[in-house]
Amino acid sequence: MMTAPKSRRTFTITNETAIALIGLYCLAVVMGYGRFLFTATLPDIMMQLTLSTTVAGWLASINYIGYFIGALVAMFVPQRLTWQTLVFWTTVSIVTTMLLAIPNMSLILWYIIRLLAGIASGIAMILSSTLVIQSLSDKRRSVLSTLHYAGIGVGISASALLTWLLLVLGYHFDMIWLVAGISSLPLLWLLFGIRPTPSSSLTSSHQYQSLRQTYINFKRALYEAVIGNTKAITLLAASYVLAGFGYITSATFLPVMAVQRLSTQSYAGLLIWLIVGVFVTLFNPVWGLLAKRIGEINTLIGLTLLQAVGMFTPIWFDGALGLYANAAILGLTFAGMVSMTLNIIKNMNPAYSNLLIGLATLAYALGQFIGPLVTVALAGKDDNFNAGLFVAGMGLLVGVVLLFIFRRQVKQTV
Incomplete structure (x- = not known):
């Protein structure tokens, strides 16, 4: 048998x-x-x-x-x-x-x-x-x-x-x-x-397609994803570029700033970076609960404004207080801003959520690429990061304005 x-x-x-x-x-x-x-x-x-x-x-x-x-x-x-x-x-x-x-x-x-x-x-x-x-x-x-x-x-x-x-x-x-x-x-x-099991994956006869056909399909999907929401998606993407630009100055140079300013405190930079990670882990669920009460757009506006304030704290307070406040606010806000933005943009056209999330991620990455270069250029020979933090904070404030316009645009199209 x-x-x-x-x-x-x-x-x-x-x-x-x-x-x-x-x-x-x-x-x-x-x-x-x-x-x-x-x-x-x-x-x-x-x-x-x-x-x-x-x-x-x-x-x-x-x-x-x-x-x-x-x-x-x-x-x-x-x-x-x-x-x-x-x-x-x-x-x-x-x-x-x-x-x-x-x-x-x-x-x-x-x-x-x-x-x-x-x-x-x-x-x-x-x-x-x-x-x-x-x-x-x-x-x-x-x-x-x-x-x-x-x-x-x-x-x-x-x-x-x-x-x-x-x-x-x-x-x-x-x-x-x-x-x-x-x-x-x-x-x-x-x-x-x-x-995935074989039964859950796509195994149709059209499994393989040319690069040209993939590009044509992508263009069609992109058009269908943004149709009717082009202005709103552009506003949200622009604010997300500024969000990426804003947070990355701290996310790249916080430990370096700590070594500069807190030279008598051993491993201060790593303690500050640990604070960022702990706050990211603990508070992201909190913003999800808040969004259920006041809405994702309002939560995102509040987080962006709070992160802008955080960029200014090392300028206002030159010692440990400014850096620790910056770390705590960065950890509080940045994952929440990512989560809110991705949820908002994917819900604008759920049938193309992956494509819209990809577009948003591209916008965020563009801001992150520009941020360190601007910060380094402004730091000068003395490696002073205050100018970079100021520009990051101002960029986030512009992002807040764009989000207010976005909120009004979305209400008009509903």
Whole structure:
């Protein structure tokens, strides 16, 4: 008597909470390490490699160029290839993290590695969100998606704690990046457990199509996604560019500013960066609850205004108070602003939510690319970041104005 062959798939994760936690882990790796570990280790990198602020700014911006490219690429990934593409670029993220442990690398290699890390984080951010959120039931999606996005704050906190621990033990940035990469490896095994089953993936006869046809389909989808909401989407995207521009000055240079201003406090920069991560993790669910009461647009306006105030605090208060206030407000606001913006734009045309989220992410990445370059240019020979913080704060205030206009535009079209 013949028996049916056993399924080759022996490792499957179906529990929704577990899937959300894997999503959290993924964002902690590709965002917390792939993007923000650079911020935590930047003072040590600059000291060990004797890098100027200008070079440090370009290393940050090249990563944000990669993030922009990654967000653009993610918009073209077919639904049936979401998991495969996610696994590939998550692997790239982990490998590029570990590569920074190689001693005596040329600056060109640093730029290439940080560019690839940025591409990986952009693609994995969008595709992991798509894969995880689509795996959740309608009843639990709002709660568990918040758990997934908490991975950004967890990653920032982990980057601060890991850097702090290894610096205390006498190691430097190279060992920090190596340990971060090694601690990320179990993620690849966990992603294998949530891969879609063959029955849930698209296997039609039109599985393969030409690059030209993909582009034509993308143009058609883009037109259908924005039709009737072009002005509103433009206003929201413009405000999101300014949001990316505004927050990135602190998100890149906070530990460096702490080393400058709080030189008598050991590891003040890492404590400040840890505060950012903890506040991101704890407060993002709070803004979701607030949005249910006063609306997402009003919540976004309030968060943007609060973040603008935070940019000015290191200018108003020169010592520890200004920097700690900036860190706390940055952590309070930035993940909430991301969450609110993405929810607003995807709900403008739910049938094209992935495409609209990709457009918004491109806008945010553009602001993040410009921000460090402007800040470095304004810092001058004395590496004074006050001018950059002022411009960031003013940009956020302009963003608030655009959001008020956006709110009025949306009310008129309803």
